[in-house]
Amino acid sequence: MFEGNREKQKTLAAFEFKPGKVERGYTDRRLYINLSENKIKERSIDPQVRETFTGGRGYGIWYLWQAVSDKTKWNDPENEIIFCTGPICGITQYSGTGKTHVVSLSPETGTVNDNNVGGYFAPFLKFSGWDLLEIQGKAKQDVIVFIDGNQGKVVIEEATGLNSDTYLLTEELAKRYANDEKDKRNISIISSGKGAENSNLGIINISWYDSRRKHIRVKQAG
Template sequence: MFGYSGKILRINLSSREIREEKLEEEVVKNWLGGRGLGVYYFLKEVNPKVDPLSEENKIIFLTGPLTGIQGAPTPGRAIVISKSPLNNRLSWSSSGGKLGPYLKFAGYDAVIIEGRSNEPVYLLVSDKGVEIRDAREIWGKNVFEAYEYLYNKIKEEFHIKDLSIVCIGPAGENLVKYSSILVEKYHAFGRMGFGAILGYKKLKAIVVFGDKKPEIYDGESFRRNVAEIIKKLRSSDIINDLSKYGTLGMLITRVIPIMRFLLIT
């Protein structure tokens, strides 16, 4: 399938089982990728009454068909899906940074994380293999300290130029219900308290790297259509407001979580 790696990575922290699964073309046709694909897997596999901070809750990191494709609009975004400890509902968050592209380069469209580790661990995900590693040495460190430690360690170990690191700090470790998951220190899955889910699972970080670039069907046609799409995006008032003000550009619509997520009419 063009634009996809064609594989889902499933990691169970309780049993330490690591498994690759085929991403079925029929699923892609119906759910596309990113949030859609995450909702498909979550609703299929997780009891809606599950406690967010429990072994039964899963957290899924996802890419889309344009993720990691040079020249595409927003090719660096990644999505995380889980049941939120903040609102007790199936929720999602989005982040920039290098995680999305590097998941694709490692050979995966999504990573499904299940269960709970007894000891602090981090995941190493690459096109060279997948490992669950001891993270006791960095448990308790803030995200900047943990990032620097892992970045230098893995670069030296594998002799690579670059990688992506997803990490939580003490807030996530202590199950603060609005804690974030940081990506490369300055990007974040900032909403829905997903840092607490990684903290409960004793998962300090995920390190990702690889060289498997996704393929596109018709490069010339793709570039021509992308140029037209970018032209339209640049003329959009909504996009310009988001670029200038961030998500505060949506304030007038009140499409933001306020008043404890109560419905406002």
């Protein structure tokens, strides 16, 4: 860490894992986080689910279906937001393989909504050993979920004193979690901007580092 004050952030939960090996596009593991209970767990992906739904959006819709009922509203703690990878995620020979599929119940329709968004988050998640990230519950305060794929650790930390502007926020967090300027390219940040603070329907931002311009950029899913 070359700037920032990460050491001042209170850790609410921590979980250690062994980075999984990607075999034929899959790790067969999903990372589950419950923000109401500050719990972090590893869950497996059944081979039958893999064969039936392939990955990406299919995984997201299936696991959302398992988590909610016909009575679940978009703002209920039972609702999940799921970030999914596909089996060719991160393969540089094909364009678009870095896409993250985002699945949740929509505040606009009350039914399933899925989007895909560019950036580096999905490849980083896959190379850390996870096929998807499943977040459920409501945090009691603003929090940061930090996944360290190199050290094999996931932490939930209090988020205090952060800027609500998307670009300023991503710069702050990149400085906080990167080891140096060059390491910023290994950081991808998921956030929501000011619009999400003032309306029910917001945008998910996923950052990536532009090495040529030495600047953080963001792409949106909404």
